[in-house]
Amino acid sequence: MNQDQVKEQLLRLEEDVEDFFVIFSGKTSKKVNGLYYPNTHEIILHNKNFQNDNQLIYTAIHEFAHHVHATRSPLPVGPKPHTIEFRRILHELLAKAEELEIYQNIFRSNPDFIALTHRIRTRYLSAGGQLMKEFGQVLIEAQQLCDRHHARFEDYVQRTLCLETQTANSMIRMHAYDVRPEVGYENMKIVASIGDPDRRDEAQQAFAEGKSRDAVRAILRTGSSEEPDPATQLQKERRRIERTIASLQSKLEDLDRRLELISPAR
Structure with a gap:
């Protein structure tokens, strides 16, 4: 299976996504089997790590789930991307891949x-x-x-x-x-x-x-299987950030006052 074939299979799972690139590194890696770069929408697969196409497509689906998550999330995805929402997307993609016989679940x-x-x-x-x-x-x-x-x-x-x-x-x-x-x-x-x-x-x-x-x-x-409203999520995130900023500003002002009390007069 080559890069184009992998992308073709991923698009069978979810075609309504922003464009992305599948790149075989041509190398082995002891650290990871694949990577996703959200800024460039690149899925990197260390294809020399895999013994068969089934292992390859599993990692491709995993990285593709990162792409779906990153491009559809109304909020910026943080530095720890393996969230509940990411895993939900991954599990749904894997289930669909099994139904379409793109991926074989060895556990079943x-x-x-x-x-x-x-x-x-x-x-x-x-x-x-x-x-x-x-x-x-x-x-x-x-x-x-x-x-x-x-x-x-x-x-x-x-x-x-x-x-x-x-x-x-x-x-x-x-x-x-x-x-x-x-x-x-x-x-x-x-x-x-x-x-x-x-x-x-x-x-x-x-x-x-x-x-x-x-x-x-x-x-x-x-509260249901429906997607939450993006505008509501953004408003909640804005209020959360505003509260955090206000709290930090208050703490900073308190520290300044305490420093003034203990600092020697100049």
Whole structure:
């Protein structure tokens, strides 16, 4: 697969994007498989790193996700580009690439990976989730016992069980909301943090469909699967920057006053 063929495949995933360039470095790299330069819209692939086209196209999709993210974000992408939004874009592109048979997901096609994934999900994710859910039920008993003896539940959790109160409350909600243990403990925490029953069901369904944590978080962050309004985002960012500037200016003025008090008269 050459540079033009890689670009052609990427455009099958998302054609309505600003133009970009795919460049094979012709080298190997021990640090990275690829790079994206947002100023020039260049996707650099260290093509000598790959043993086959499937590995090559995966890295190309990863860097292409950076391009989509950088060119569509209403706010400037910061120095740490692997954000929740970036990963959401990447996962959507990979899913589409699998559907179009541009990329083969070895985790879903290789028998060894399939067997291992089944073992992890059943023995550890689901079983661990069920255990934490039952733990939540026991913590409710502890809460009731504290109430009966007029003791502080937070004190019992923090000093006797040596747990964070937030962790204990999260497990209590897992039991109270009857969160599905098969999604795994970490994902159960996300579901249990949602107060609205409809949105909670939406999150559980998304996990059941195989959506990533980042995809679920993105849906919950906006309140729906629709894209947030760019103008609203820019206004919020402007207000945030203005507050930061005002706070820093106030701190600077305070430092100047303190310096005047301790500095010797000239």
